[in-house]
Amino acid sequence: MTAVSIAAQVRSGERTALEVIDQALEAALRLDPLLHFVDELDIVGARAAAERLEPTGPFAGVPFFIKARTPDHSPIISRIVAAGGIPIGTATRARPGAVSQTFGWNGRDYTRNPWDLSRSPGGSTAGGAAAVAAGVVPLATGGDSGGSLRIPAAFCGVVGFKGTYGRIPRAVGRALGGLTTAGFIGADLDDVILATSIASGPHRLDPTALPAWPVPTVQDRSWRIAYRSTLGRHPADPTVDHVIRERLNDAGVTVVDVPLELLPTDEAWPVLSGLDAGRGAEAAVANRAREVRDHNNTALADLFAEVDALITPTTLTVAHGYDQHESSIVTGDPCWAFNVTGHPAVSVPAGLAGGLPVGVQVVAPHGSDDVALAVARRMQVVLPPPPIR
Numbered sequence: 001m002t003a004v005s006i007a008a009q010v011r012s013g014e015r016t017a018l019e020v021i022d023q024a025l026e027a028a029l030r031l032d033p034l035l036h037f038v039d040e041l042d043i044v045g046a047r048a049a050a051e052r053l054e055p056t057g058p059f060a061g062v063p064f065f066i067k068a069r070t071p072d073h074s075p076i077i078s079r080i081v082a083a084g085g086i087p088i089g090t091a092t093r094a095r096p097g098a099v100s101q102t103f104g105w106n107g108r109d110y111t112r113n114p115w116d117l118s119r120s121p122g123g124s125t126a127g128g129a130a131a132v133a134a135g136v137v138p139l140a141t142g143g144d145s146g147g148s149l150r151i152p153a154a155f156c157g158v159v160g161f162k163g164t165y166g167r168i169p170r171a172v173g174r175a176l177g178g179l180t181t182a183g184f185i186g187a188d189l190d191d192v193i194l195a196t197s198i199a200s201g202p203h204r205l206d207p208t209a210l211p212a213w214p215v216p217t218v219q220d221r222s223w224r225i226a227y228r229s230t231l232g233r234h235p236a237d238p239t240v241d242h243v244i245r246e247r248l249n250d251a252g253v254t255v256v257d258v259p260l261e262l263l264p265t266d267e268a269w270p271v272l273s274g275l276d277a278g279r280g281a282e283a284a285v286a287n288r289a290r291e292v293r294d295h296n297n298t299a300l301a302d303l304f305a306e307v308d309a310l311i312t313p314t315t316l317t318v319a320h321g322y323d324q325h326e327s328s329i330v331t332g333d334p335c336w337a338f339n340v341t342g343h344p345a346v347s348v349p350a351g352l353a354g355g356l357p358v359g360v361q362v363v364a365p366h367g368s369d370d371v372a373l374a375v376a377r378r379m380q381v382v383l384p385p386p387p388i389r
Helices: 003-012 017-035 043-052 075-082 126-133 150-156 189-199 238-251 268-276 283-304 325-331 333-341 369-379
Strands: 038-041 063-067 086-091 139-144 159-162 181-186 224-227 309-313 345-353 356-363
Touching (some): 003 017, 003 189, 017 038, 017 043, 017 063, 017 086, 017 126, 038 126, 043 086, 063 126, 075 086, 075 139, 075 181, 086 126, 126 139, 126 150, 126 181, 139 159, 150 159, 150 345, 150 356, 159 189, 181 189, 189 369, 238 309, 238 345, 238 356, 238 369, 268 283, 283 309, 283 333, 309 369, 333 356, 345 369, 356 369
Parallel strands (some): 063 086, 063 139, 224 309
Antiparallel strands (some): 139 181, 159 181, 309 356, 345 356
16 A cells, blocks of 8 residues: 555544554564565554554654664654654665665675565665565655665665755755765655655755755646666666667657767766765865766756656666675666766656566756656556565
């Protein structure tokens, strides 16, 4: 069920929040031995929160997972809780440097993909994506510095949204690199949109936070789209490219051939990431990273003067083996560029290739999150449940 429908049932009294939370906890306990998505399960805290809940908020009684090692005082958590959401625990995340692979933390096994237990769920928001795809919870929180929401969403056949930089405030103060935006993974695009709206707005902890973002009302229309099967140095797998091209055709969008030359971000991204983490960089190195950002922003501004949105594969391949770390560095290549530039980008399922989900990424101009989401709604397909269920 969607988060919106669960909340409606709780508000109406059709179900109690405790019944919803107990169902989610039971599913987590049953499926975690297979998928290894739980970092810590808060059974006592979640049940207590359900028992004392006033069922009035837009997410009344909705269970969700928090990405492991997210600060407790993060606005993305407090605002969803204030809307009635109930965290049932923390979900696993990839270690630094593992773009789409989650190593076992604290001696635990690798997190697995619900579509195929031999495959990776992506990263770094791995446990959240696996839990959402398996139907344990409808939402999970995360952050996206280089595809950490979009890559696992693509691998697991769900939705991952990184808004314009600053869309959701963070608890880290001013981040000098300007890469990371907090956000959500969800089973339903409307749930992710509502959660983003609730979590948006200024906050004392984040001077870069944008104004509050109301749920958009952009109507579907005849969109002009640019499509690139690759943005970097690596080609997309032909099966992934084929699924997205078929989806573009079925969705009836107008694909426009507009030039786009982006500079590679594989050198700029680590520099900006280090600045975000408080590590210094030589002035020349930092300036070069910012030059790459400026060049790519200009190139994208020229593109968006001609089209409404840019579409790419979210990942260059379907989910690789859960222990294939070397593959994780390449497959998320289309995501990195839009952390460097700060554009809104959303991944939705476009179909299946060899029984595994293919994600399509929709990118729009700065501040035009509503356009990215409207085009994503046109592009997404509803996948069957993964075999784990």
